[in-house]
Amino acid sequence: MKAYDCDVLVVGGGIVGLSTAYAITRAAPGTSVVVLEKEPGPALHQTGRNSGVIHSGIYYRPGSLKARFAVRGAAEMVKFCAEQGLPYEVTGKLIVATERAELPRLHALVQRGRENGIPVRELGPARIAEYEPHVRGLGAIHVGTTGVCDYGAVAARLARLAEDAGASVRYGARVREIGRRASGVAVRTSLGEVLRARALVNCAGLYSDEVARLAGDDPGMRIVPFRGEYFELSPARAELVRGLVYPVPDPAFPFLGVHLTRGIDGGVHLGPNAVPALAREGYHRGTVRPGELAGTLAYPGSWHLARRHWRYGAGEVRRSLSKRAFTEAVRRLLPEVSARDLIPAPAGVRAQAVLPDGTLVDDFLFAESPRVVHVLNAPSPAATASLPIGREVARRVLTAMR
Incomplete structure (x- = not known):
């Protein structure tokens, strides 16, 4: 009887989990990897x-994981897609100040971008019109x-390359139990099988804290889900936006505000608006999971x-409830x-790690x-940075196996 069914189990088939599997196979050929994804296909959530958007890394604190991984990841993502x-x-993008009070923050972003090694150009009102x-x-x-790119297609390609x-x-393999021994881990899935491995990687996204607790570890945080609500411009008005247009962000929040994004399909997305979700997969306002909501409400950090x-x-709630208020936010940039x-578009849910004191975790967060190895917080720009993040997680788990 085999002592192990594989070397590494990866929980989560989003872009970070699949990038990790891909990176392990490249860094240590012959290492056997199994990815467990509860959905019927890859990358169906965040x-x-x-x-x-392929983010440049301009917003992030110099020296932070976000800054390093985003700058490196943007170049690698373009190369990978090509x-x-x-x-x-x-496409390039504009970050636009619409009020005088925003100009100092705009100038600070210029400095931050240059510290992160990102080429930026300052524009006056007349030059804005040349681009948009x-x-x-x-x-x-x-x-x-x-x-911009199609991250679902990227994730599917990473899955195929890892399998090759x-x-x-x-797929369809939700993790139900995790057992720990000195020599490895054992996982029971919803398919009824038990898989034994030398090491485990938690890339469960919206459920990363729950998987950490299943493994017997205290994550020291909780995932609080925020629904990102979008509209899109009607096809007859899509020509109003050529590329990407962002407002100057509030430095106190990791959310970037309502922005304009011409996607890879040519459509123009407007948003997101960020409101608390009543379920971890609460893509609709009426989606409520009482157990998950009770857990969020019982958490002091919330x-x-x-x-x-x-x-x-x-x-944010006002813009969620009022299309007129959402339109006002868009009109600041696009009068x-x-x-x-505005046509309603599908929403997303952000897995935001929150500390017990209410602090929003603003960087990638790993624990071992x-x-x-746990990936406890992987917010935007995680998709942009997925290739270097995957290598980092692969390095950690391969070290843990030794």
């Missing part, structure tokens, strides 16, 4: 429900390395977060738009215990 024949476009004739602002930054190298990707940021949250030009 990876497949975003606007497809080599694999996947759709992508390097229908956008209005007092000043802007042009970031040339930003682009000997990995196994099993209440600290609400007390600290209720004004910001109230604005020619009216409410009748014997023979286990």
